Amino acid sequence: MNNDLTLVFSSYKSEHLLNKILNQLKNKYQTIIIENSCDVRIKKRLEDNFKNINVVIPKKNLGLAASYNLGIKKAKTKLVFLNNPDLNINDKAIKNLIKCAKMIKNFGVISPIYKKEKSYKNYNILSLKNIYSRKVFKEFDIIEVDTIDNNFLVNKNIIKNYLFDERFFLYFETVDFTRNLQKNGEKLYVARKIKFHHYGSSSLPKNYSNLVNKTRAFHYNWSKFYYFQKNFNYLYALKKIFPSMIKIFINFTINIFRMDFKNLKINTIELLGIFSAITCLGSYYRPKN
Numbered sequence: 001m002n003n004d005l006t007l008v009f010s011s012y013k014s015e016h017l018l019n020k021i022l023n024q025l026k027n028k029y030q031t032i033i034i035e036n037s038c039d040v041r042i043k044k045r046l047e048d049n050f051k052n053i054n055v056v057i058p059k060k061n062l063g064l065a066a067s068y069n070l071g072i073k074k075a076k077t078k079l080v081f082l083n084n085p086d087l088n089i090n091d092k093a094i095k096n097l098i099k100c101a102k103m104i105k106n107f108g109v110i111s112p113i114y115k116k117e118k119s120y121k122n123y124n125i126l127s128l129k130n131i132y133s134r135k136v137f138k139e140f141d142i143i144e145v146d147t148i149d150n151n152f153l154v155n156k157n158i159i160k161n162y163l164f165d166e167r168f169f170l171y172f173e174t175v176d177f178t179r180n181l182q183k184n185g186e187k188l189y190v191a192r193k194i195k196f197h198h199y200g201s202s203s204l205p206k207n208y209s210n211l212v213n214k215t216r217a218f219h220y221n222w223s224k225f226y227y228f229q230k231n232f233n234y235l236y237a238l239k240k241i242f243p244s245m246i247k248i249f250i251n252f253t254i255n256i257f258r259m260d261f262k263n264l265k266i267n268t269i270e271l272l273g274i275f276s277a278i279t280c281l282g283s284y285y286r287p288k289n
Contacts, residue, residue: 001052004098005079005153007031008071010064013208015042017085019049025091027051032074034058034067061286063169072156072163081153089196096194097153100140108159108186109178111152112194122149122198123190141192148178148188151196158186169283170215171223179231214287217266218273225277238278245274
């Protein structure tokens with residue numbers, strides 16, 4: 001077993017994906033899974049089938065931010081690789097991330113990049129950064145960035161004072177976390193020659209699609225507003241959410257005339273998320289299904 005790094009997964013009934021990634025990595029890393037469905041049967045199956053894993057059953061669905069914080073606190077290694085289960089990454093890529101961490105040493109976050117980077121990047125460069133020219137960094141084409149989205153390796157010793165904001169339940173928490181690190185002078189890096197595949201929106205089996213749609217409808221809008229309010233100001237957040245409000249109202253009206261009650265319910269939840277955010281209510285919504 002590799003003792004340099006701990007894998008942490010935030011999961012909600014994602015056993016099908018966890019089985020796939022854990023089989024691929026062949027028990028090589030200490031692994032902590034926060035199982036937010038609170039299903040002890042999943043814990044038993046995973047711990048019976050794989051070595052070196054600890055499936056933590058919280059008292060309630062923690063969401064991504066609080067799950068990552070819990071995983072970081074429980075990890076005994078300095079390096080912690082934070083993930084949703086909807087990724088495909090091989091052992092070589094993880095070993096190369098560890099190699100990068102040992103070369104750089106003083107960093108907050110190091111991330112691989114998406115294989116399909118032309119469609120979407122998991123990092124953002126807001127200001128011009130210097131590309132490393134030293135030979136030791138050229139091997140992985142490492143650059144400094146301003147924010148990183150999901151699936152990244154953290155240096156526990158550096159980020160312990162900048163944990164995730166647990167007011168976020170889903171969406172924008174990783175960008176907020178890395179932005180906070182960067183604002184406080186900590187370094188964020190991506191290794192452009194280390195890549196992984198992100199499936200996106202596939203953490204849950206298809207029979208949970210209704211739950212996924214309801215959760216996204218509320219929390220994406222809530223988190224978007226809260227992120228911009230927190231990092232800029234209230235008026236700026238209103239400006240950023242206003243186009244979404246108009247679009248939802250239009251769809252709401254269309255769906256009334258169509259008598260499309262399924263999408264009308266989603267529109268209602270979207271508006272509830274925006275209302276809850278702009279009135280400073282918490283991200284409380286937890287659909288059953």
